[in-house]
Amino acid sequence: MKFAVIVFPGSNCDLDMYHAIKDELGEEAEYVWHDSTDLSKYDGVLLPGGFSYGDYLRCGAIAQSSAVMDEVKKAAEAGKPVLGICNGFQILTEAGLLPGVLLRNKNLKFMCKTVGLKVENADTLFTTEYEQGQEIQIPIAHGEGNYYCDDETYEQLLQNNQIVFSYADDFNGSRNQIAGIINERGNVLGMMPHPERAVSELINGDDGLALFKSIVKQWREANVTHA
Amino acid sequence: MKKVKIYVTLRESVLDPQGSAVMGSLHKMGYSEVEDVRIGKFLELNIVEDVQDVDALVNEMCQKLLTNTVIEDYRFEIEEAVSQ
Numbered sequence: 001m002k003f004a005v006i007v008f009p010g011s012n013c014d015l016d017m018y019h020a021i022k023d024e025l026g027e028e029a030e031y032v033w034h035d036s037t038d039l040s041k042y043d044g045v046l047l048p049g050g051f052s053y054g055d056y057l058r059c060g061a062i063a064q065s066s067a068v069m070d071e072v073k074k075a076a077e078a079g080k081p082v083l084g085i086c087n088g089f090q091i092l093t094e095a096g097l098l099p100g101v102l103l104r105n106k107n108l109k110f111m112c113k114t115v116g117l118k119v120e121n122a123d124t125l126f127t128t129e130y131e132q133g134q135e136i137q138i139p140i141a142h143g144e145g146n147y148y149c150d151d152e153t154y155e156q157l158l159q160n161n162q163i164v165f166s167y168a169d170d171f172n173g174s175r176n177q178i179a180g181i182i183n184e185r186g187n188v189l190g191m192m193p194h195p196e197r198a199v200s201e202l203i204n205g206d207d208g209l210a211l212f213k214s215i216v217k218q219w220r221e222a223n224v225t226h227a
Numbered sequence: 228m229k230k231v232k233i234y235v236t237l238r239e240s241v242l243d244p245q246g247s248a249v250m251g252s253l254h255k256m257g258y259s260e261v262e263d264v265r266i267g268k269f270l271e272l273n274i275v276e277d278v279q280d281v282d283a284l285v286n287e288m289c290q291k292l293l294t295n296t297v298i299e300d301y302r303f304e305i306e307e308a309v310s311q
Contacts, residue, residue, distance in 0.1 A: 058295055065292055094295065101297045106244050148241060148298060173244070 001219050002028040004042040006072070006088075008063045009034070013049035013086065013196065020196040021046070025212050032068065039071040043219055044081040047072070047088030049141070049194060059102060059144050060090035069095050081125050081215050082188040086142055089180070089190030098183055098190045099157070100149030102142075106173030110143035114204060116168030117179055117193055121161050124182055125218055126189045129210035135168060136207035138193040145192035147174040147181075160184050165191055229274045230308040231285050233293060233301055236267040241298045267299075273308065281305050 003021050007014045014031060021029035029046075032039065039045060052063035063069070069091075076082045076097055084092040092098045105111060114137050122132040130136065149157070154175060157163050165180035172192075180191025195208025237243050243265050250264040270293060278284055285303050294301045 057293070061292060061295065093297075099297075101295055103241070103298065104244050106242070108244050108248055146244075150240065150297075173242070 001043045003044045004032040008052035010052040011050035017048045017196045020199045024199040034066040036068045047084035049086030060094040063091045064094040084190040092190040099153045103146040112141040114139045117165045120163045129214040139197045140193045146172045147178040228308045230306045231272040233270040233303040235301045
């Protein structure tokens with residue numbers, strides 16, 4: 001399976017993402033610069049964390065208008081898996097691919113630590129290798145991870161099982177401790193925690209690996225025909 | 228040339244932790260009169276003269292990039308700028 005790791009000016013988790021895919025997962029990955037206008041050769045799209053365009057105006061707002069985002073939208077429409085982590089999640093909400101928005105943490109602090117996450121929906125393209133309700137340990141590193149949406153949107157998220165991960169504890173003010181959501185179709189996931197930083201037992205544990213394995217497993221089942 | 232002044236504010240329903248922190252600080256300084264603080268943004272754009280519908284143009288830019296209407300409201304004023 002071949003992944004595109006999209007790189008914006010100010011992305012800083014692109015190397016971690018690449019490492020996770022290439023070295024830990026054993027799949028193909030390529031860096032793709034933000035002005036690219038063709039993602040057709042990739043099977044999945046990864047938007048890494050960082051501070052694209054210095055978080056100017058709003059987090060993800062300027063990256064959202066990059067040329068490559070039209071291609072990311074096309075990939076999403078084609079049903080390819082699209083995963084946005086941290087700043088990638090912020091970009092996906094700004095681009096309108098996911099509902100809601102990420103606000104400043106309620107305590108106004110940038111927080112960097114490993115937190116407990118609950119798998120709220122283990123029946124998605126990204127989570128089948130987890131158990132429903134499983135608690136996993138994944139690092140976070142964000143100053144603006146306070147998920148906000150209006151009541152109507154929240155009801156829709158609930159009804160369609162779009163809440164995929166929630167925090168075990170409330171530390172950033174996110175509505176109902178939401179840590180990650182998926183689009184209605186089920187192929188675009190955005191999350192603030194960093195599964196790509198938890199892919200090896202030596203560093204931060206490997207609870208994040210199952211997320212990437214889920215994507216690859218389902219892609220194989222759908223696309224690889226056995227002789 | 229026209230000068231456009233855009234005021235971006237957080238919607239009423241959205242909590243403003245930054246505003247709350249500033250209010251806390253004002254209270255500590257003794258300004259107990261302050262009941263609420265909301266922090267927004269101010270943008271100034273210069274637009275070339277020969278635009279037909281500046282209103283429509285500014286609205287479009289606000290909705291596409293300058294504001295996030297999920298959490299923000301905006302209003303703007305258009306002024307004739309004196310050319311240098």
